[in-house]
Amino acid sequence: MQWSVAWFIGPIVLLVIRDQWKKTSDRKRNFAKVTSLSSEKEVVLARLNDLPAWVFFPDIERAEWLNRIIKQVWPNVNHFVRQMVRDSIQPALRESLEKYKLSGFKFERIILGTVPFRIGGIKVYDKNIDRNEIVMDLDIFYAGDCDITFHLKGMKGGIRDFQLHGMLRVVMKPLITTIPLVGGLQVFFLNNPDIDFDLVGIAD
Numbered sequence: 001m002q003w004s005v006a007w008f009i010g011p012i013v014l015l016v017i018r019d020q021w022k023k024t025s026d027r028k029r030n031f032a033k034v035t036s037l038s039s040e041k042e043v044v045l046a047r048l049n050d051l052p053a054w055v056f057f058p059d060i061e062r063a064e065w066l067n068r069i070i071k072q073v074w075p076n077v078n079h080f081v082r083q084m085v086r087d088s089i090q091p092a093l094r095e096s097l098e099k100y101k102l103s104g105f106k107f108e109r110i111i112l113g114t115v116p117f118r119i120g121g122i123k124v125y126d127k128n129i130d131r132n133e134i135v136m137d138l139d140i141f142y143a144g145d146c147d148i149t150f151h152l153k154g155m156k157g158g159i160r161d162f163q164l165h166g167m168l169r170v171v172m173k174p175l176i177t178t179i180p181l182v183g184g185l186q187v188f189f190l191n192n193p194d195i196d197f198d199l200v201g202i203a204d
Contacts, residue, residue, distance in 0.1 A: 060121035060139065067118050074116040082110040097152070106151045109158075113145035117164075133173035134182070137190070140168045149201070157201035166193025 070077075085107060094105045120139035129135050142164040149158035171186040 060123045060137075063119040063122045063138075066122070067116075070116045070119070074112070074114070077116070078112040081112060085110050102152060104151060104153050107148070108151055108156070109147055109149040111147040113147065115144035117142035117144070130173070132175050133171060134175070135172075136170050138168045138170060140193070141165050155201070157199065160198045160200055162195075162197040164193050164195050167191065 090105070090107055094103075097103070097105050118141045120141050122139070123137045125135040125137075142162070144162065146162050147158070147160065148162075149156060151157075167190045169186075169188055169190050172182040172184070173186075174183045175181060176183045
């Protein structure tokens with residue numbers, strides 16, 4: 001009796017196809033259920049919130065070239081953020097928590113994952129600003145696979161499935177005549193960003 005690799009691969013392929021079909025079917029069914037319970041206007045507006053800013057505002061430009069750069073340097077960003085958190089943020093958090101008798105705070109794992117944040121659009125201002133500054137707004141999306149765990153009083157907790165969306169303003173001033181041509185940098189969100197995440201461990 002001769003065996004063929006197709007005998008093993010065939011059932012696996014069928015299972016994968018069936019699983020994908022079921023997920024698609026469930027997603028369509030859930031969307032239809034939401035649609036039936038909501039007004040047409042509410043459904044449309046809910047889906048519009050997921051679109052990048054350049055879709056609505058002609059003065060906001062797409063930034064795919066910048067997203068490609070971010071994707072390439074993301075592993076280096078991961079290393080930089082991990083070092084910054086442990087050197088600056090961790091001591092500050094530990095000191096603040098000790099005031100509430102919560103001692104021993106320490107980050108165990110800080111991994112931003114393989115999915116970088118994206119810039120949905122960028123606007124650089126050229127009117128009503130000082131000649132000695134550069135002002136730009138960045139439409140930021142992040143829905144990555146970060147893995148952050150920490151210890152607190154002998155217990156372990158963590159953050160998973162972190163998501164963020166907001167408009168980030170970057171102000172570079174003053175402009176100077178020597179490298180790096182900018183004397184200072186301000187970065188802040190124009191409004192409170194939309195944030196969502198799952199807490200695990202002691203944070204459940």
